[in-house]
Amino acid sequence: GLRPAYANMPKLKEKDTYKIGFAQTESNNPWRLQQTKSMQDEAKKRGWQLVYTDAAGSAAKQVADVRSMIAQKVDVILLAPREERPLIPAVMEAKKAGIPLFLIDRGVDPSLAKGGEDYVAFIGSDFVEEGRLAAEALVKAVDGKAKIIELVGTVGSSPANDRAKGFADYIKDHPGMQVIASQSGDFARDKGRQVFETLYQAHPEATALYSHNDEMTMGAIAAMEAAGKVPGKDLIIASIDGTKDAAQALQDGKVVVVVECNPNFGPAAFDAVVKYGKGEAVAPRLVNKDRVFTKENIAAYLPEAY
Numbered sequence: 001g002l003r004p005a006y007a008n009m010p011k012l013k014e015k016d017t018y019k020i021g022f023a024q025t026e027s028n029n030p031w032r033l034q035q036t037k038s039m040q041d042e043a044k045k046r047g048w049q050l051v052y053t054d055a056a057g058s059a060a061k062q063v064a065d066v067r068s069m070i071a072q073k074v075d076v077i078l079l080a081p082r083e084e085r086p087l088i089p090a091v092m093e094a095k096k097a098g099i100p101l102f103l104i105d106r107g108v109d110p111s112l113a114k115g116g117e118d119y120v121a122f123i124g125s126d127f128v129e130e131g132r133l134a135a136e137a138l139v140k141a142v143d144g145k146a147k148i149i150e151l152v153g154t155v156g157s158s159p160a161n162d163r164a165k166g167f168a169d170y171i172k173d174h175p176g177m178q179v180i181a182s183q184s185g186d187f188a189r190d191k192g193r194q195v196f197e198t199l200y201q202a203h204p205e206a207t208a209l210y211s212h213n214d215e216m217t218m219g220a221i222a223a224m225e226a227a228g229k230v231p232g233k234d235l236i237i238a239s240i241d242g243t244k245d246a247a248q249a250l251q252d253g254k255v256v257v258v259v260e261c262n263p264n265f266g267p268a269a270f271d272a273v274v275k276y277g278k279g280e281a282v283a284p285r286l287v288n289k290d291r292v293f294t295k296e297n298i299a300a301y302l303p304e305a306y
């Protein structure tokens with residue numbers, strides 16, 4: 001029969017203030033810094049204690065960070081898992097220790113851990129949809145014809161897997177859209193620059209770039225300009241996030257579309273914790289609504305870009 005929701009999940013006592021752990025994956029990117037700031041602002045606003053760790057791009061360190069939060073007996077853990085599989089032990093150990101855990105922005109392998117059973121909930125964007133929206137805008141911009149270089153995010157992370165999938169699924173029905181090279185730039189600016197430079201040297205026939213995040217996009221733009229090419233003309237660019245640099249590049253005509261990935265998780269995450277503490281049901285998947293930025297609406301967004 002049906003199991004009641006959260007039957008096997010750690011409970012959370014209702015309190016006025018909580019001690020919250022936030023396990024961040026890395027901080028080499030304005031998106032990550034904005035996400036951390038959103039958590040810190042929200043903790044301050046509510047007078048909750050925030051235990052913050054930065055895994056500095058290492059899944060192994062992030063597992064150790066969660067273990068240290070368990071040892072410190074935080075009330076709740078908010079985890080932004082770097083990769084889908086290596087963080088499974090952290091999720092399971094928190095559950096075993098009786099500490100409710102929420103996945104923030106990235107997911108873990110759904111065949112190994114489930115919302116409402118192993119962790120309370122996933123709160124974040126629909127990355128497949130982001131990839132689909134990027135593809136839709138790019139197809140429109142290039143009239144259905146492009147030779148595309150794809151800069152992939154961190155290998156094994158849910159945004160890299162899902163943004164690749166959403167994009168590929170959409171362009172399948174557009175035979176003029178061809179991904180001619182695809183490689184990871186690890187969601188990082190300098191890696192994106194290096195990888196793009198190499199791929200473009202090997203594929204000078206490329207006419208478009210699909211980049212899984214704005215930092216890699218900014219790196220690729222630097223590589224294009226160093227090669228004497230004009231971003232926005234020689235190569236049409238689709239990107240994801242909504243950083244200030246990418247919003248400015250869109251405004252300047254270098255990028256044709258930025259699909260938003262909203263990093264401001266503080267309010268929704270802390271609200272979900274309060275709800276769970278009251279014993280109310282929290283949906284196992286809370287999806288942020290993301291916008292699509294083009295030259296039509298970018299000016300209005302720029303002031304809130306981070």
Ligand code: AHR
Pocket residue numbers: 029031032105106159187212213214215240241261
């Ligand atoms: O998980 C969200 C992604 O991770 C963002 O697109 C990226 O900038 C970050 O590193």
